[in-house]
Amino acid sequence: MKRGCLKSIVKALDELKHYIKRKTTEKQNALTLLRHTNFNERQIILLQELMQDTTLFFTVQQVQNKFGVSNQTARNDLNGLAEQGVFEERRTGHRIQFLPRPDFMKKIQGKQIIMQSAGD
Numbered sequence: 001m002k003r004g005c006l007k008s009i010v011k012a013l014d015e016l017k018h019y020i021k022r023k024t025t026e027k028q029n030a031l032t033l034l035r036h037t038n039f040n041e042r043q044i045i046l047l048q049e050l051m052q053d054t055t056l057f058f059t060v061q062q063v064q065n066k067f068g069v070s071n072q073t074a075r076n077d078l079n080g081l082a083e084q085g086v087f088e089e090r091r092t093g094h095r096i097q098f099l100p101r102p103d104f105m106k107k108i109q110g111k112q113i114i115m116q117s118a119g120d
Contacts, residue, residue: 037108039080039081039084040077040080042063042067042069042077043077043080043081045067046058046063046077046081047081047086047108050100050104051105054100056100057090057097057098057099057100058078058087058097058098059095059096059097059098060074060075060078060096061074061095063077063078078098081098082098084107085101085103085104085107086100086101086104086107086108087099087100087101087104088100088101
């Protein structure tokens with residue numbers, strides 16, 4: 001009985017290691033993809049944070065404070081990501097929250113393909 005439990009634990013740990021390795025590779029590939037798009041540095045940082053925690057959302061005020069940019073620049077950055085299909089807007093009173101679309105990674109990867117085609 002103990003031997004069977006130990007085998008199960010070892011198998012589960014191996015599967016976990018493979019899962020972590022696969023997810024790490026996926027994340028590294030996504031970060032590489034971001035560098036080959038026309039997103040600006042601030043947008044790339046926001047997207048990197050989003051890849052770390054997909055429950056994040058951003059407001060103009062947060063981006064303004066985070067990067068020390070004007071309200072209009074922060075708004076342009078977020079609206080640009082929304083126009084690219086990465087974010088969707090949610091209004092809460094007078095504030096607008098920018099949340100990741102469920103398929104935001106596909107949008108980023110699609111953007112990479114378009115940029116590669118344009119460079120060829």
